[in-house]
Amino acid sequence: MIALTPATPYYAVIFTSLRTDGDHGYSKTATLMEELSKEIDGYLGIESARAEIGITVSYWSSLESIKTWKQQTDHRMAQKKGREQWYSAFKVRICKVERDYEFSI
Amino acid sequence: MIALTPATPYYAVIFTSLRTDGDHGYSKTATLMEELSKEIDGYLGIESARAEIGITVSYWSSLESIKTWKQQTDHRMAQKKGREQWYSAFKVRICKVERDYEFSI
Numbered sequence: 001m002i003a004l005t006p007a008t009p010y011y012a013v014i015f016t017s018l019r020t021d022g023d024h025g026y027s028k029t030a031t032l033m034e035e036l037s038k039e040i041d042g043y044l045g046i047e048s049a050r051a052e053i054g055i056t057v058s059y060w061s062s063l064e065s066i067k068t069w070k071q072q073t074d075h076r077m078a079q080k081k082g083r084e085q086w087y088s089a090f091k092v093r094i095c096k097v098e099r100d101y102e103f104s105i
Numbered sequence: 106m107i108a109l110t111p112a113t114p115y116y117a118v119i120f121t122s123l124r125t126d127g128d129h130g131y132s133k134t135a136t137l138m139e140e141l142s143k144e145i146d147g148y149l150g151i152e153s154a155r156a157e158i159g160i161t162v163s164y165w166s167s168l169e170s171i172k173t174w175k176q177q178t179d180h181r182m183a184q185k186k187g188r189e190q191w192y193s194a195f196k197v198r199i200c201k202v203e204r205d206y207e208f209s210i
Contacts, residue, residue: 001158002122002194005198012119014117014162047160048156048158048160049155049156051153051155052106053106054154055152055154055160082208083208088209089209090107090207091107091108091205091208092205092206093110093204094202094203094204095201095202095203097119097200098199098200098201099198100196100197100198101197103194104193104195105193105194
């Protein structure tokens with residue numbers, strides 16, 4: 001779903017990735033990481049879609065909360081597996097969301 | 106593909122959407138808009154994936170280039186059709202990319 005984020009400014013981490021073939025435990029860990037990230041103070045929401053490439057955008061109240069999540073122990077282990085097995089390439093972009101607007105029926 | 110963006114800082118527009126049922130000319134216009142956006146001065150790249158939700162992230166050198174694209178005539182017509190027919194909901198987030206890093210095999 002579209003993340004229900006608060007008034008700007010807040011932060012976004014855009015994670016764009018290309019997967020290797022096969023699951024190799026990826027799906028289970030991805031679900032776990034999504035659950036664990038929600039426990040971090042400052043977590044605001046997540047949006048994810050995968051077609052030829054995967055795009056996951058997580059939203060955060062501060063750069064400090066992003067750093068806390070990056071250094072979380074289980075997440076560090078997942079990052080290691082990501083480089084070793086799951087991804088052939090990825091890019092991480094840390095952004096300040098300056099303005100937003102929305103539409104719904 | 107993962108967009109080949111320059112050194113930070115640059116800008117990102119995160120467009121997250123929920124589609125209505127049926128195509129109604131959406132796919133053709135989406136392809137055309139992607140082509141037209143590339144002609145705008147300051148365009149840097151685009152990444153797109155759709156599963157339950159669609160996420161399209163376009164990258165730009167400045168807020169001015171984002172504004173130019175938002176006001177481009179064909180794009181304004183597409184925005185109108187988007188609200189009338191193609192999307193049940195969307196959110197647009199304008200972001201400054203402050204830091205990035207990448208990995209590839």
